[in-house]
Amino acid sequence: MKKIMFNDKFSLTQAVLEGRKTMTRRIVTYPLKFRGVNVAGYFVCKRPSGEVTEICMYDEDERMIDGGQILPKYKVGEVVAIAQSYKDCGNMPDFGLDEDGYPIMPKRSGFFNKMLVKADLMPHHIRITEVKVERLQDISIEDCLKEGIEEHLKGIQYGFPSNIGYIGQYPFSNPREAFSALIDKVSGKGMFASNPYVFAYEFELID
Numbered sequence: 001m002k003k004i005m006f007n008d009k010f011s012l013t014q015a016v017l018e019g020r021k022t023m024t025r026r027i028v029t030y031p032l033k034f035r036g037v038n039v040a041g042y043f044v045c046k047r048p049s050g051e052v053t054e055i056c057m058y059d060e061d062e063r064m065i066d067g068g069q070i071l072p073k074y075k076v077g078e079v080v081a082i083a084q085s086y087k088d089c090g091n092m093p094d095f096g097l098d099e100d101g102y103p104i105m106p107k108r109s110g111f112f113n114k115m116l117v118k119a120d121l122m123p124h125h126i127r128i129t130e131v132k133v134e135r136l137q138d139i140s141i142e143d144c145l146k147e148g149i150e151e152h153l154k155g156i157q158y159g160f161p162s163n164i165g166y167i168g169q170y171p172f173s174n175p176r177e178a179f180s181a182l183i184d185k186v187s188g189k190g191m192f193a194s195n196p197y198v199f200a201y202e203f204e205l206i207d
Helices: 012-017 141-146 175-187
Strands: 023-027 041-046 052-058 064-070 079-082 125-135 150-152 157-159 197-205
Touching: 012 079, 052 125, 141 175, 157 175
Parallel strands: none
Antiparallel strands: 023 197, 041 052, 052 064, 079 125, 125 197, 150 157
């Protein structure tokens, strides 16, 4: 089983667990070289059905590089574990004992760092219901709300979980403005303006 991580600093894991976030976008990256060929860029590939499922690399002559497809990490129907530190989810699988026999947690431990946890020890899971490829700025208003953007005052104020509940709450006038601020905080300043390709995963919380 695979795992997926959501940003805790901006309360996105909690938003998923509470059912307020049902979509996530992951930035597509590609190598500078692939099988010895310089990669000049990439474009969306479509199957005969019209389904968009992957990104294809092209060379300096704008020819598609054979085998240079970038596939989404998760597939429709796949069940994925939501990564949490063992401390947050109540597990203690990798503890040691001190000289008095009391449990201690090594610093390089999933007890503190959810990057190090095992997927099969996670208590919460999502099921992927849709995967699509698009430019980041192509996000719809509906998808902004699925990403965890929250509405307030009859559609005239919006915010995301970590900036709600104190002075300056709901500081954005529309969902796209709020989402662009959130993605810049999570993925780096200027990310929304750079408009990269993303894999957009829609999902349902199953436990």
